[in-house]
Amino acid sequence: MTANAVEVAVTPVSTVVGGWRPSANHARIGYAIAAFVAVAALWEFIKLVVPANGISIGETRVLPRTTDGALPHVWSVVAVLGERDGAGTVGATLLRTGGFTLSLALGALVVGTVIGIAVAVAMQRFSVLERGLLPYVVASQTVPLIALAPLVAAWGGKLAIGGQPWQPWMSIVVIAAYLAFFPVCLGTLRGLSSPSTASVELMHSASASWWATLRKLRFPAAVPSMLPALRLSAAAAVIGAVVAEISTGTAGGIGRQIIVFSQQATGDAARLYAAVAAAALLGLVLTGVVGLVERALRRYNHPPGTSSQEVRP
Numbered sequence: 001m002t003a004n005a006v007e008v009a010v011t012p013v014s015t016v017v018g019g020w021r022p023s024a025n026h027a028r029i030g031y032a033i034a035a036f037v038a039v040a041a042l043w044e045f046i047k048l049v050v051p052a053n054g055i056s057i058g059e060t061r062v063l064p065r066t067t068d069g070a071l072p073h074v075w076s077v078v079a080v081l082g083e084r085d086g087a088g089t090v091g092a093t094l095l096r097t098g099g100f101t102l103s104l105a106l107g108a109l110v111v112g113t114v115i116g117i118a119v120a121v122a123m124q125r126f127s128v129l130e131r132g133l134l135p136y137v138v139a140s141q142t143v144p145l146i147a148l149a150p151l152v153a154a155w156g157g158k159l160a161i162g163g164q165p166w167q168p169w170m171s172i173v174v175i176a177a178y179l180a181f182f183p184v185c186l187g188t189l190r191g192l193s194s195p196s197t198a199s200v201e202l203m204h205s206a207s208a209s210w211w212a213t214l215r216k217l218r219f220p221a222a223v224p225s226m227l228p229a230l231r232l233s234a235a236a237a238v239i240g241a242v243v244a245e246i247s248t249g250t251a252g253g254i255g256r257q258i259i260v261f262s263q264q265a266t267g268d269a270a271r272l273y274a275a276v277a278a279a280a281l282l283g284l285v286l287t288g289v290v291g292l293v294e295r296a297l298r299r300y301n302h303p304p305g306t307s308s309q310e311v312r313p
Helices: 003-010 024-049 074-082 090-125 127-140 145-156 168-192 197-205 210-248 254-264 270-296
Strands: 055-057 060-063
Touching (some): 168 210, 197 210
16 A cells, blocks of 8 residues: 555545645634534523423522513524614614624723733733732722723713813723723733743843843743733623623613613513624624734744744644
């Protein structure tokens, strides 16, 4: 048997179809689709087998009601996108409001990332600052966002930037950035501290300044820790934007639209679930934006202890 024949024999048939090999991105898309199908199947299974009034143990309901007003069919949630809503359809309304919220969440992600990286660099540079500031950074995330949002909106209403009054959307960006900066800060701090002592001493022996060491050693070494943190921050930014819209009563976004549809859900909650699903999709879209950043930095995104030359492009 020739070497080529052996290679063909050991190559799994499932990985090669007509000369095409599935990549990691195709696998991720396949997993996402499979997860959606599994959730939809579980949804319909619960609606099929659980009684309309749910299941209760004593006074505690352990399984939800399955009426259309509480748990509509999956196809009902999809079909409602074509229903009339004002001058357009429900789908058009969700697309417009979702775009507004997505723009605010993206702005919050950028602001939170810049602040998180700046704080992490400062803490890595000065150990006394890390010991004094890190506990407060962690404790800041214990403040309930629903209580913080009205305070930020009230304080912002008394400010003016460049002679321009504070806008409600600015409060939403600040609140969402407050959530987004935390994962980036901790992930960056961990990454900046990851280079080995020998690598740092090598930079010192070459008379490299602190800035040169940060730029050429610490930042490239921090990329594998920063990218997962950015994905978490993307989801946190969307959550913060939606909660801030609801808490501050700001119209125009998907958060406020959820409240509107919840008030309309008298006998059928399909519109409400469609709005909630749209809000969840915003997190996926913003995470996809982070994925583009990850692709741009893939030369640095390698496991600790390996060099970028060892990683397959």
